[in-house]
Amino acid sequence: MPQEVRAVIAPGKNEPVRVETIVVPDPGPGEAVVQVQACGVCHTDLHYKQGGINDEFPFLLGHEAAGVVESVGEGVTDVAPGDFVILNWRAVCGQCRACLRGRPWYCFDTHNAKQRMTLTDGTELSPALGIGAFAEKTLVAAGQCTKVDASVSAAVAGLLGCGVMAGIGAAINTGNVGRGDTVAVIGCGGVGDAAIAGSNLAGAAKIIAVDIDDRKLETARKMGATHTVNSKETDPVEAIRELTGGFGADVVIEAVGRPETYKQAFYGRDLAGTVVLVGVPTPEMKLELPLLDVFGRGGALKSSWYGDCLPSRDFPMLIDLHLQGRLDLGAFVTETIRLDEVEQAFERMHHGDVLRSVVVL
């Protein structure tokens, strides 16, 4: 029987979000209905609301979630009702050329639930990143559910579903940060701070946090930054070089998504170092660099999609590290809020007041 539940809808471009009743169908083949317990508010949800992703309104927002599987459709064997899961937005297909080459984190054909959730009048909803979890229940592809240790709090677990995984993965998967490396992270929001925590976990010797907001730099220190640079006051490239014996960092992670910060990352890196772009640019942005510098400085210029994570490998591992006290995921949760407080949470995010607001259901 399709169920009616409460959920946060973005009705139209720049209109305030509101709580509405939606209809969640029974799971079809390969699908699962998940009882959402917590869902973080991410910058991407705000992009959807502003019409910055596409104009397929109304959107069902929310995509950093954890909850319990309520029911599964035909053919689902990886998860079962009662499992505590983190939702992911890149359910790998297992069939595409990336998957077949043994590199499923690049999967070029990730999938979502086939059926649509609707408003009570039948209007089809577009779930943010194929999830839509500011809702009491949501319908996803079963491959979007990854079972983890149920003793972790849902508010903490859900964060691995997007920004925190993207940041940690940018450091440990894409950037390959290892013991003794010097790292600089430009932009210390949720994603940048996670890159700092990830670099710390990987044994980086020096972690330089760069931001234009002193409050963000203070938090970055708590996440493991050894040095901080306010790039409004100090030239960050100079500062990074000074802090690394005049050379630049082995790995620079750009977690803003702008040409000027990308250039800082490019020049703040040591010869043969690595730049990781995890910040997401907008379509009109352009980058201009002397090609000779691209050649002469060598190394690797990489982008990080979702931290190049493999949920089945990375989610349970990071939850275990958290439960052992080796990775403080709780530090990312600034506040917990109700379903009807998402609009205010967007305001606070816009003003840089929070790392993560998490809706708890």
Ligand SMILES: NC(=O)c1ccc[n+]([C@@H]2O[C@H](COP(=O)([O-])OP(=O)(O)OC[C@H]3O[C@@H](n4cnc5c(N)ncnc54)[C@H](O)[C@@H]3O)[C@@H](O)[C@H]2O)c1
């Ligand atoms: N690649 C992925 O898979 C992935 C996943 C999630 C989010 N993201 C992207 O990562 C980026 C960061 O997300 P977030 O949630 O941390 O956002 P956020 O708004 O919380 O953080 C952005 C930070 O950048 C700082 N900043 C802004 N302009 C700056 C500048 N010129 N120089 C230095 N710092 C500056 C801000 O003060 C803030 O601390 C976004 O572009 C987001 O879309 C990427």
Ligand SMILES: [Zn+2]
């Ligand atoms: Zn694939």
Ligand SMILES: [Zn+2]
């Ligand atoms: Zn997100």
